[in-house]
Amino acid sequence: MSRVKPILFNTDMVRASLDGRKTVTRRCMKPQPQGYFEVNEEPLYIYDTSLGQGQIHSPYQPGDILYVRETxxxxxxxxxxxxxxxxxxxxxxxxxxxxxxxxxxxxxPSIHMPKEAARLWLKVTDARVERLQDITNKDVEKEGVEKKCIDSYIRQMPCETEEYIRLAYIIAFQDIWDSIIKKKDLLLYGWNANPWVWVIEFEQCKKTEEI
Structure with a gap:
């Protein structure tokens, strides 16, 4: 049976999801693993043996139904x-x-939104573990970053080589990522920290009577 869980989205994330541009979200792994760990695929969790942290579970698993909490x-x-x-x-x-x-x-604030008020429902289709900076250009777009924003950065590059196009994608995503991390946490979870993240892919679904 699917679990029904809340997920917090800011206003831009909601708009991108409603537009169909956002189909994936990244969430920082907490606590961060400190050394060697193994990944269990189903259910998704990591087993961190370095500091005796044991199992660190993904907050969302494939098949989960999420209701978006928004402002x-x-x-x-x-x-x-x-x-x-x-x-x-x-x-x-x-x-x-x-x-x-x-x-x-x-x-x-979104944290106080009751489930009955939710209008955006999502079904988790995939979940995996990655380093933040491993994000691909395709996933930058799937995160909801507008193409016009990426294109603007590309136009500012010295030339349109593969390397500079990649840099444009990274800058566009980094701007958004660091803007949603609290300033006091940037050293731990900001782009430059390259934290481990849960990558959660989803598709929109309808609320049913069972939910």
Whole structure:
């Protein structure tokens, strides 16, 4: 039976997922392995023997159903006409402000979003272990980095060799990665630290009654 678990996405991640651009996410392994370790594929975990840390499990496994927690709020508005007119509650999402009714409301942090408010549901299709800097150009795009951003960096390169194109992809992803890491944690989990990460691939799915 599939596990149903929450996952936190910031506003840009939500937009990229809704657009179909983001189909993978990387999460830092905590604690970080310190030396030799073995990878168990199913369920996915590493066994770190260097400091006696034992099994460090991936937070998400293939088959898991994830509901995305995003910046949100609940607001009320009048619906219906005549005797049927009444006030009803709705959820609003910062990633897609579309209504004048909710645009001015106070936003609540994603960590506090209840499951019932989730609109984006994902099914984990694959999970693996990698070093952060092992990300491929294809995976940079699958992380939701906009192609126009990558192309902008390519145009700034001395020439369009394979090496410089690779550098453009890396800079585009590094900018985003380091922006979501707390400053105090950059030495441990920033791009230059090249931490071990869980690579979680997913596809959108619909919420069912069982979920």
């Amino acid at each position: 949100w709020h609940k607001y009320t508005k009048r619906v219906g006409t005549g005797e049927c007119c009444h006030m009803a509650e709705f959820y609003g999402y910062k990633a897609s402000i579309a209504n004048s009714e909710d645009a001015g409301e106070r936003w609540k």
